[in-house]
Amino acid sequence: MSRFLNVIPVADAVAEVIRISPSPVTETIPLESSVGRILAAEVTADSDIPGFDRSVVDGFAVRAADTAGAGDAIPALLHCTGRIAMGRQDTTGIFAPGTCTYIPTGGILPEGADAVVMVEYAEEAGDMVLVKRPVSYGENVLLYDEDFKKGECVFSSGRRISAQDAGVLAACGCAAVTVAKKPVVGIISTGNELIPVTGVPGPGQVRDANASMLAAYLTEYGCTPRIYGIIPDERQAFEAVLARAVPECDVVLLSGGSSKDDRDMTAAVIATMGEVLVHGIAIAPGKPTIIGRISDKPVFGLPGHPASAFVVLIAIVRPLIDRMLGVPHPIQRTEKATLSINIPSQRGRDEFVRVTLKNGTATPLFGKSGLLNTLVRSNGLIRIPAGAEGLEQGSTVEVILW
Amino acid sequence: MSRFLNVIPVADAVAEVIRISPSPVTETIPLESSVGRILAAEVTADSDIPGFDRSVVDGFAVRAADTAGAGDAIPALLHCTGRIAMGRQDTTGIFAPGTCTYIPTGGILPEGADAVVMVEYAEEAGDMVLVKRPVSYGENVLLYDEDFKKGECVFSSGRRISAQDAGVLAACGCAAVTVAKKPVVGIISTGNELIPVTGVPGPGQVRDANASMLAAYLTEYGCTPRIYGIIPDERQAFEAVLARAVPECDVVLLSGGSSKDDRDMTAAVIATMGEVLVHGIAIAPGKPTIIGRISDKPVFGLPGHPASAFVVLIAIVRPLIDRMLGVPHPIQRTEKATLSINIPSQRGRDEFVRVTLKNGTATPLFGKSGLLNTLVRSNGLIRIPAGAEGLEQGSTVEVILW
Numbered sequence: 001m002s003r004f005l006n007v008i009p010v011a012d013a014v015a016e017v018i019r020i021s022p023s024p025v026t027e028t029i030p031l032e033s034s035v036g037r038i039l040a041a042e043v044t045a046d047s048d049i050p051g052f053d054r055s056v057v058d059g060f061a062v063r064a065a066d067t068a069g070a071g072d073a074i075p076a077l078l079h080c081t082g083r084i085a086m087g088r089q090d091t092t093g094i095f096a097p098g099t100c101t102y103i104p105t106g107g108i109l110p111e112g113a114d115a116v117v118m119v120e121y122a123e124e125a126g127d128m129v130l131v132k133r134p135v136s137y138g139e140n141v142l143l144y145d146e147d148f149k150k151g152e153c154v155f156s157s158g159r160r161i162s163a164q165d166a167g168v169l170a171a172c173g174c175a176a177v178t179v180a181k182k183p184v185v186g187i188i189s190t191g192n193e194l195i196p197v198t199g200v201p202g203p204g205q206v207r208d209a210n211a212s213m214l215a216a217y218l219t220e221y222g223c224t225p226r227i228y229g230i231i232p233d234e235r236q237a238f239e240a241v242l243a244r245a246v247p248e249c250d251v252v253l254l255s256g257g258s259s260k261d262d263r264d265m266t267a268a269v270i271a272t273m274g275e276v277l278v279h280g281i282a283i284a285p286g287k288p289t290i291i292g293r294i295s296d297k298p299v300f301g302l303p304g305h306p307a308s309a310f311v312v313l314i315a316i317v318r319p320l321i322d323r324m325l326g327v328p329h330p331i332q333r334t335e336k337a338t339l340s341i342n343i344p345s346q347r348g349r350d351e352f353v354r355v356t357l358k359n360g361t362a363t364p365l366f367g368k369s370g371l372l373n374t375l376v377r378s379n380g381l382i383r384i385p386a387g388a389e390g391l392e393q394g395s396t397v398e399v400i401l402w
Numbered sequence: 403m404s405r406f407l408n409v410i411p412v413a414d415a416v417a418e419v420i421r422i423s424p425s426p427v428t429e430t431i432p433l434e435s436s437v438g439r440i441l442a443a444e445v446t447a448d449s450d451i452p453g454f455d456r457s458v459v460d461g462f463a464v465r466a467a468d469t470a471g472a473g474d475a476i477p478a479l480l481h482c483t484g485r486i487a488m489g490r491q492d493t494t495g496i497f498a499p500g501t502c503t504y505i506p507t508g509g510i511l512p513e514g515a516d517a518v519v520m521v522e523y524a525e526e527a528g529d530m531v532l533v534k535r536p537v538s539y540g541e542n543v544l545l546y547d548e549d550f551k552k553g554e555c556v557f558s559s560g561r562r563i564s565a566q567d568a569g570v571l572a573a574c575g576c577a578a579v580t581v582a583k584k585p586v587v588g589i590i591s592t593g594n595e596l597i598p599v600t601g602v603p604g605p606g607q608v609r610d611a612n613a614s615m616l617a618a619y620l621t622e623y624g625c626t627p628r629i630y631g632i633i634p635d636e637r638q639a640f641e642a643v644l645a646r647a648v649p650e651c652d653v654v655l656l657s658g659g660s661s662k663d664d665r666d667m668t669a670a671v672i673a674t675m676g677e678v679l680v681h682g683i684a685i686a687p688g689k690p691t692i693i694g695r696i697s698d699k700p701v702f703g704l705p706g707h708p709a710s711a712f713v714v715l716i717a718i719v720r721p722l723i724d725r726m727l728g729v730p731h732p733i734q735r736t737e738k739a740t741l742s743i744n745i746p747s748q749r750g751r752d753e754f755v756r757v758t759l760k761n762g763t764a765t766p767l768f769g770k771s772g773l774l775n776t777l778v779r780s781n782g783l784i785r786i787p788a789g790a791e792g793l794e795q796g797s798t799v800e801v802i803l804w
Binding site for chain 2: 056
């Protein structure tokens, strides 16, 4: 195999990833476990909400016209006919002009009443109520179907269910929701230098950091990671684990081996079992990335260093996950910031630089790319596009937050 | 009971909440399930990282001095003595001047070598390698303990574990991590007007939206919600469910009943079984909130409407959860934005207004406070502090994002 890679632009790599993306799969789950999941179907209101004219305050149901001109000096004087109980229809007949009824928040407005005076602006005096402020038609009342009309679209497909959404889904009667199934992503660690987290590194050995990092990211992003452990740099071992992982997963990530031998082995095995589509992307860090496919399942060879693997995960793998989840935009948090200093960059490749973010200012963390401590000290990444020679001090950048 | 509440400022309510906050409890969990959890103890490096001088590129290990002045026209000519295998110490003896060795990314720098020339700048010619660029001391090498020194603090207590952190924890050998235990938060829905999500609302009835919303928020915020269902407005039912929930939970939220009767019942039962500390907060929406304590467990009476309950959850309950989790700052996402129009407000209470956020501009969503659809249409909340008469168009606001 050649010592040099046939590097393609990031946009072409992403297009390739989208081309081989498996179709989204859906499942129906209980509402109570749906927060953070992605709606896979439109949700409509199953009934009119509210299904009745509803008081939104504690007060007195009135005819608005009866309160016209009321004030502290000359209050409107209304005859109080009683109290409305929660969750019950008032059956005392038509609401007569000049009368009022105590109504709790959430109570059904009696027929004939058209507004509610808050208790704060009313004073009880025996059977009478003194109203000290006028109310207008519909004031302090949520009218029938004012919130949602039956059949109206409440949520579109592709929306990530927030806590508030869960409340609104409950209001709409969605005890079960149809969401995108969590993609199962296999994680295979490769490289003779790797030892498990529980091991004590001997000479030349490092602990497998990538598997934990990738699994954690995928968990937060709505996938189910499946860790296959560390595989030695032997062709048979590679083939055996891939033969097991490919049928069990929707996507497979090979990661951890940082040497060229390891990458060549990865590419050779993918080529034998399926096809290598991309080997080398114009991205820094992360150039030696492999994109392939075995039995119609996308298989990625990620670079060995965690910081590099993370950049490829965000820039190349995430668009695949987004597609499988059916989200129109990445779920990743970003924040606009001002760049504190110039960052030179090499044309012809997308470069990702770790930055710290403070009070709206992004400061690049220079230093050796192989350091883990810059992952801990930084808050996120900024991208310098392939066409730029760098970014200027004072320019606005978008920080992809950790 | 009085028809009016004894309202106290938000800051006083929060101080009361913090005063009665249970102490944080910790637990030790496997690294693979730790993402999003809060570190409850400092993490130090268990060994020097890396434990050897490590090449960060594929290339040739050299003495930097041998490459001085090298260029395309006059390359440095070095004798290649072989290849270094991954994860193995080179035992071929002292690295002689004028020689080089192929070294993979991650390989151990041989004794005597002090830099690595990238393959891109080297050309093999039989036993010789032509080096076309000079390297300086330590270039392309991660030096012994350069990342973390043994015993060095890697993470402080109170940090939320990100995906990157999970990778670094793995590198530090933390197969198990000590984190804050998830607070168990009981959710009791009250109110005769409420029906379960699976029900079909009859006259005056609404589905219980709060339990789903609160549970979803608490799940995302790192708590374990425990739903107790809907309790009718009867004193015995209240007492029975609280007698069950208080021992089973760390915190109990009573929510859903929106009427004054319901709130009075809540306060009366809390007062009988424990103590009511606050009844009424200068916050809009959310004024009729109750803070109490039963058997040293904080118990909250939240307002009935989801939008109001949500504001109280963020402004009043969250500081308690933050304390129990041991986080120095709220985990909630916020974003700075410019206000599109003036918002008038009433002095003397903290007011929370729903806004939509687009291209850095926050636009308030006016309309009746009881609407659910503004929860769906908005992106977050802004706070107008009690001392302000409003916020001016063009001012910078912090949006608490959904």
